[in-house]
Amino acid sequence: METIFGVPVVALYGQLVLGLINGSFYALLSLGLAVIFGLLRVINFAHGAQFMLGAFTAWLLLNHLGVGYWFALILTPLIVGLLGAVIERTMLRRLYAADPLYGLLFTFGLALVLEGIFRWYFGAAGKPYTPPSDLQGAANLGFMRLPKYRIWVIVASLIMCLSVWALIEKTRLGATLRAATENPTLVQAFGVNVPLLLTFTYALGVGLAAFAGVLAAPIQQVSPLMGSQIIIIVFAVVVVGGMGSIMGAIVTGYMLGLAEALTKVYYAEASNIVIFVIMAVVLLVKPAGLFGKDA
Amino acid sequence: MTISSPLEAPAATGVNPALKFGLLGLGLLGLIAAPWLGAYPVFLMKFLCFALFACAFNLLLGYTGLLSFGHAAFFGGAAYFTGHAAKEWGLTPELAILVGAAGAAALGLIIGFLAIRRQGIYFAMITLALSQMFYFICLRSPFTKGEDGLQGVPRGKLFGVIDLAPSLNMYYFVLAVFVLGLLIIWRFVNSPFGMILRAIRENEPRAVSLGYDVARYKLIAFVMSAALTGLAGGVKALVFQFATLTDVTWQMSGEVILMTLLGGIGTLIGPILGAGVVVTLQNYFATSQFPVTILTGAVFMICVLLFRRGIVGEFYASRLGARLGFDLRR
Numbered sequence: 373m374e375t376i377f378g379v380p381v382v383a384l385y386g387q388l389v390l391g392l393i394n395g396s397f398y399a400l401l402s403l404g405l406a407v408i409f410g411l412l413r414v415i416n417f418a419h420g421a422q423f424m425l426g427a428f429t430a431w432l433l434l435n436h437l438g439v440g441y442w443f444a445l446i447l448t449p450l451i452v453g454l455l456g457a458v459i460e461r462t463m464l465r466r467l468y469a470a471d472p473l474y475g476l477l478f479t480f481g482l483a484l485v486l487e488g489i490f491r492w493y494f495g496a497a498g499k500p501y502t503p504p505s506d507l508q509g510a511a512n513l514g515f516m517r518l519p520k521y522r523i524w525v526i527v528a529s530l531i532m533c534l535s536v537w538a539l540i541e542k543t544r545l546g547a548t549l550r551a552a553t554e555n556p557t558l559v560q561a562f563g564v565n566v567p568l569l570l571t572f573t574y575a576l577g578v579g580l581a582a583f584a585g586v587l588a589a590p591i592q593q594v595s596p597l598m599g600s601q602i603i604i605i606v607f608a609v610v611v612v613g614g615m616g617s618i619m620g621a622i623v624t625g626y627m628l629g630l631a632e633a634l635t636k637v638y639y640a641e642a643s644n645i646v647i648f649v650i651m652a653v654v655l656l657v658k659p660a661g662l663f664g665k666d667a
Numbered sequence: 668m669t670i671s672s673p674l675e676a677p678a679a680t681g682v683n684p685a686l687k688f689g690l691l692g693l694g695l696l697g698l699i700a701a702p703w704l705g706a707y708p709v710f711l712m713k714f715l716c717f718a719l720f721a722c723a724f725n726l727l728l729g730y731t732g733l734l735s736f737g738h739a740a741f742f743g744g745a746a747y748f749t750g751h752a753a754k755e756w757g758l759t760p761e762l763a764i765l766v767g768a769a770g771a772a773a774l775g776l777i778i779g780f781l782a783i784r785r786q787g788i789y790f791a792m793i794t795l796a797l798s799q800m801f802y803f804i805c806l807r808s809p810f811t812k813g814e815d816g817l818q819g820v821p822r823g824k825l826f827g828v829i830d831l832a833p834s835l836n837m838y839y840f841v842l843a844v845f846v847l848g849l850l851i852i853w854r855f856v857n858s859p860f861g862m863i864l865r866a867i868r869e870n871e872p873r874a875v876s877l878g879y880d881v882a883r884y885k886l887i888a889f890v891m892s893a894a895l896t897g898l899a900g901g902v903k904a905l906v907f908q909f910a911t912l913t914d915v916t917w918q919m920s921g922e923v924i925l926m927t928l929l930g931g932i933g934t935l936i937g938p939i940l941g942a943g944v945v946v947t948l949q950n951y952f953a954t955s956q957f958p959v960t961i962l963t964g965a966v967f968m969i970c971v972l973l974f975r976r977g978i979v980g981e982f983y984a985s986r987l988g989a990r991l992g993f994d995l996r997r
Binding site: 478 | 734781782784785787788789791792793795796797799800803804806807917921924928956957958959960961962963964965966967968970971972975
């Protein structure tokens with residue numbers, strides 16, 4: 373059997389694929405955080421809870437309304453995004469004038485409430501979500517066999533990340549958005565409805581988290597705790613990447629997912645903390661983050 | 668977007684000293700008498716531990732303007748250190764607590780050194796991530812006994828003489844540590860050093876331009892806050908006679924933020940009041956099915972939206988507070 377540094381090649385590939393999948397979630401979530409932070413200057417602590425909300429909405433749609441995976445994949449981000457818009461309109465908006473730390477504290481409270489409510493109703497145990505029938509079974513890639521659903525997750529997240537990148541960097545809406553990030557007062561003076569833009573941006577970021585949640589539902593157990601487990605790691609990803617660049621957030625997400633997977637292969641004990649270690653090293657070497665501009 | 672304003676932290680100045688010390692004396696008398704008035708000593712001790720924790724945390728948030736989301740590492744870490752020192756090394760309680768505080772200070776030095784390289788929300792995220800790393804280390808390392816935690820930590824004999832096993836003895840020991848901790852914080856905040864910290868909070872670029880080595884001041888404040896948090900965590904380990912993973916989780920870091928925010932960021936007694944409210948609520952809901960996180964989260968949201976200055980801060984800002992001479996300075 374072929375080996376690389378004493379590890380069978382097949383096992384290594386398997387872990388790398390898992391790393392890419394985790395990386396997909398890190399990328400989608402840190403992308404959402406970066407989009408929100410870019411315009412609103414708010415770190416959305418509730419991002420993990422909204423990821424969980426996405427998974428639960430898909431689960432509820434399937435089990436109570438009989439709405440299948442593919443519809444849920446489109447419907448869920450819209451529902452959760454709308455909820456985000458309501459929160460932004462009614463509450464978050466009042467905090468823009470205050471220190472950004474208050475935004476963090478507010479969304480932290482929101483995360484606790486959301487997680488608490490779902491724990492109350494559904495208990496802490498995870499709920500299974502079967503992947504859609506078209507994506508069941510495995511595909512043979514020549515060098516290894518891989519469950520079809522995992523391939524789908526990687527492809528879907530890549531497409532989504534690149535679409536959001538294109539939306540922000542290549543379209544007229546994105547140009548307005550970037551302009552509003554630089555100078556909201558001036559953009560408003562040009563007749564752009566900046567408050568609406570802020571609501572849209574928050575809904576977009578939240579919708580991305582929900583999309584990631586639906587993708588994650590068949591892989592992880594749908595559980596109220598799935599959000600808080602991932603959000604702290606995503607914060608570390610964001611510190612490593614720096615929030616200045618959209619592409620930076622995406623690339624860092626995939627990279628750290630792979631780094632975590634490699635650690636699992638060669639030194640499993642450290643796999644839980646490797647991302648934090650990388651963050652510490654980056655802080656020592658390049659405090660602004662790999663792609664960051666501001667300190 | 669508006670330019671970020673500093674955290675709204677009031678400073679009480681010009682209050683009639685007789686009124687101020689009278690109130691403080693009354694509070695202290697109340698705490699001394701509390702066990703005789705029917706209050707449950709273990710509850711009181713829990714309250715005092717968290718009150719000291721919140722005050723130590725406020726030293727950093729209220730007086731230096733740094734929001735740490737990782738103080739559970741110092742609180743829970745010190746509980747492990749103290750528990751280990753008392754149980755495995757057989758140290759007397761006062762030495763065991765000092766070991767806890769020293770350990771927390773060392774941990775604070777490492778985490779603080781990394782975290783002060785960034786500011787604002789990045790600082791919060793970095794402290795959160797590093798404390799989560801410490802959590803995973805605690806989860807795995809044999810010295811913490813993993814999921815079981817350190818059980819059966821002996822309270823021991825204070826200075827080898829006074830037995831702390833009776834709740835009342837323990838209570839007065841905890842009260843003494845609490846008062847000592849508050850005195851240290853009070854002295855620290857009102858020293859020239861504390862003034863420089865406030866200057867950094869109000870306007871960091873200006874403090875830099877005045878020639879202050881801001882990073883060093885921040886680091887010292889961080890380590891100081893971590894050490895005092897360790898004091899609280901160590902005492903808690905002796906009170907409950909165990910140290911577990913609960914105290915190291917990020918939820919615990921959130922709790923101390925809530926206590927400080929609710930009571931009043933940057934006030935001396937606000938965090939004590941906040942700790943009292945939160946601990947009481949937790950005790951009340953501990954037996955019910957209702958998950959307390961919903962309540963905690965809701966209080967967070969309401970507090971941030973409606974009264975950012977906290978209970979004490981709003982009182983200072985009110986007409987009555989102003990008449991009594993409390994001054995709300997931004």
